[in-house]
Amino acid sequence: MAVTLTGVVLLVGGCTVPGAGEGSEEPTESLGALVDFTDQELEWGDCDSGPSEAECAVYEVPLDYDEPQDERIGIAVKRMPATGDDVIGSLLVNPGGPGGSGFDYVDHAPYIVSDRVRERFDLVGFDPRGVGRSSPITCLSAAELDEFIGAEAESVDGDGDMSELTEAGMARMEESSRGFVEACRTNAPELMLNVGTVNVARDMDVLRALLGDEKLTYLGASYGTHIGAHYADRFPERVRALVLDGAVDPSQDQLDLSVAQATGFETALRAFVEDCLTRGDCPLGGEGDSVADGVAALDAFLTSTAEEPLTNGMDDREINRARAELGVLAALYSESWWERVRQGLDDAMNDGDGTVLLQLGDDLYSRNDPRDYENSTAALIAVNCSDSPSPREVEDYAEAAAEAGEESPIFGPTLAWGALPCAFWPEEAVFSEGPLDGEGAAPIMVVGTTRDSATPYAWAEALAGQLSSGFLVTRDGDGHTGYQMGDACVDRMVDAYLIDLEVPRDGMACA
Known part of the structure; x- marks a missing residue:
């Protein structure tokens, strides 16, 4: 979900596989420098939480993709194996936030996706950098x-x-907000500069490569739609199917x-x-x-x-x-x-x-x-303030x-x-490139709910319009996000798209 923190809204480069790079341009990361990351082995083992059939691992990514030879951070990942034998591949999922744990999200597999989807995909979630088990950013006690x-x-x-x-x-x-940012400078001076969603998308592409999937299949909710949009924009040729549910509009600060x-x-x-x-x-x-x-x-x-x-x-x-x-x-x-x-x-x-x-x-x-918080609040602010100028x-x-x-x-x-x-966030941490259009990507599904509280329906319309291959599916209803929310029409369309790559007519609405 797109959690609000007293108002803040919310919500890469595997270069050893074919089609490396950003869109059709030359890759932004050195092939030689990133081969160590894309050649890792995921050592799956027992998890410290969740269903008994879950498998867990940790993989490494650069803290700063501009300096991949320097500090590394670990990304925690959890997998729920497909329940059937005819497996298409992995379905990566993210619950939103920013600050939501994809690692824990997988524990709720029966509620995240339908039984049909669970049969055909390994469900994979990870804690984005700065969140939960993945080098969590902490600013305040x-x-x-x-x-x-x-x-x-x-x-x-x-x-x-x-x-x-x-x-x-x-x-x-002003004093309170400046104090928060200064606490981040004190307690996480390097991490706060590198938690933006553009880096999360790069981390997700490394994971895609390590899972052995030629192209990405992904379900992102709320802020998770922002991760998906960044991925499509940076790696359009590696998109198989993206469901972006409860969309964030990337064109706004x-x-x-x-x-x-x-x-x-x-x-x-x-x-x-x-x-x-x-x-x-x-x-x-x-x-x-x-x-x-x-x-x-x-x-x-x-x-x-x-x-x-x-x-x-x-x-x-x-x-x-x-x-x-x-x-x-x-x-x-x-x-x-x-x-x-x-x-x-x-x-x-x-x-x-x-x-x-x-x-x-x-x-x-x-x-x-009662004595503590998860670090989702710090992650929420850090990511939001890093994702666009304010x-x-x-x-x-x-x-x-x-x-x-x-x-x-x-x-x-x-x-x-x-x-x-965000007024006081370090300028060198802020992503400031142009709109995310994902030019060249396969069709991308955007799901919008008419009375969505956290991500207004207009944002879904905007994202579907900005993505070159975006198409909109509308749920007429209340609550945040649309898939697996009790609307059989929406659920059927999402399932058919994820499994068979069926694309409904743009603007298809479900009542």
Whole structure:
């Protein structure tokens, strides 16, 4: 999924195989320098987690592809063997983020792909560089990260409105964001310069070569679509089939993405409220109330938490507006979370207990251990800020917050301000080439969901249009991503494409 970190949206060169290089140009990496990487042997062994049939290995890639003879890093990979005998090859998968673990994602194989696909492909996931088991980037301690996530609450006055911060509030936001980047400089000075998605795509091509697949078959969700788009652009001749589900628009910078994402969350919020109002236990209203009434009730509740924080049955963290808002935001990724959020809102609005909302926010940030976080937050910011240039003036983020507030009054300003760390990210770490069109690649499937919260449907339309061979499949529904989300029409088209390379008519919609 395209996790948002207080708003930041989100989400190579095997040169010993035929067709090396970037598109039709000369390869960007030296053949002699990379042969050590593409000639590795994957030593599959038992895994420390997951199903018993899973196999795990580690392979090496250059930290810096411009200096492949220097430092190496390890990439952790997990494979679930195909369940049938007529195996096409490997299907690489990524769950998104940035910061999501592809290594752990494979454990959920029955939910990721259909039984038909599992029969024909070995399912392979890896932790991208900087994530989980693959040289994880760490910037802040758990306590410091708690302060960073709650920084917005200290930057606002009165009702917690982020759309119009005072100069003092903007200064506090700037201090927090600069502090995060400086912590990365201190704790991961070289890694922070080399975690961008262009390098993840290179790492994935090394893995493709090591798996023995002449061409890549790949399923990427949310930010995982960005990895796939980079791969198609850099290695178009090595594309067999790419499914890019819940697309990120690679033509926008991080601030633009944050503002655009506000529209997706607003659409999803209204769908959640509309559903809630049909139920007898909805804390936002009941029969006869409009969606606007329900949204207004939610806004009033969140405003009250800025002045009087909720009680916390977990630990000593203050559950202010920033944390309550994050808990509600979590619900909008999937309909399966709606019931739990209704419970959290009921506890909070009627009893002043914010524990469930806090737990939901923790789930979104991978804070599974009460004393620590996974490193997904650091990876999310580092990758997002490395993937495209962002404005360098704080005032640009203030203007974007006001604009986003018009599209999504509750979540928009927070999303825009969350991109602020990118203003201070080292310029030498930022990828700044042109659009990703994948010229020369085989047909690429982009799946978009009409009421997707984290990756608005317009992004799927944009990516399908930018990719020279892209075609769009539409799921009319709620929640984030479209494949394996209960729509038999979408599932059939994805399966037929992955297995038999069947290409439906562009713009094919499923109701």
